[in-house]
Amino acid sequence: MKYTKDQIELMxxxxxxxxxxxxxxxxxxxxxxxxxxxxxxxxxIVSIILQNGCKEHKNFKGNDLFTSPKTGMWRLSEGRELTK
Structure with missing residues (x-):
């Protein structure tokens, strides 16, 4: 299935x-x-979105959002984390 840019942004x-x-x-x-x-x-599609937002991944698209999972766990990049 093809996803629109809006659908990808929502995901x-x-x-x-x-x-x-x-x-x-x-x-x-x-x-x-x-x-x-x-x-x-x-x-x-979820893996593509995560990879595109991870600066350590070869498919990085310019928005540093996620940290690559060396332990299998994905998390937000340090600049993206919000304090609670």
């Missing part, structure tokens, strides 16, 4: 909100939540 915002609430999450859990909410049809 990105949802991922940011999830990570703000939980601190860090595994990729599978993030994908499962987006799929069950009806935003995504597969985990592939």
């Amino acid at each position: 990105e915002a949802k991922i940011i909100k999830l990570l703000e609430e939980n601190g860090e999450m595994r990729f599978g859990k993030i994908a499962k939540l987006l799929i069950h909410s009806g935003m995504a049809e597969s985990s592939f």
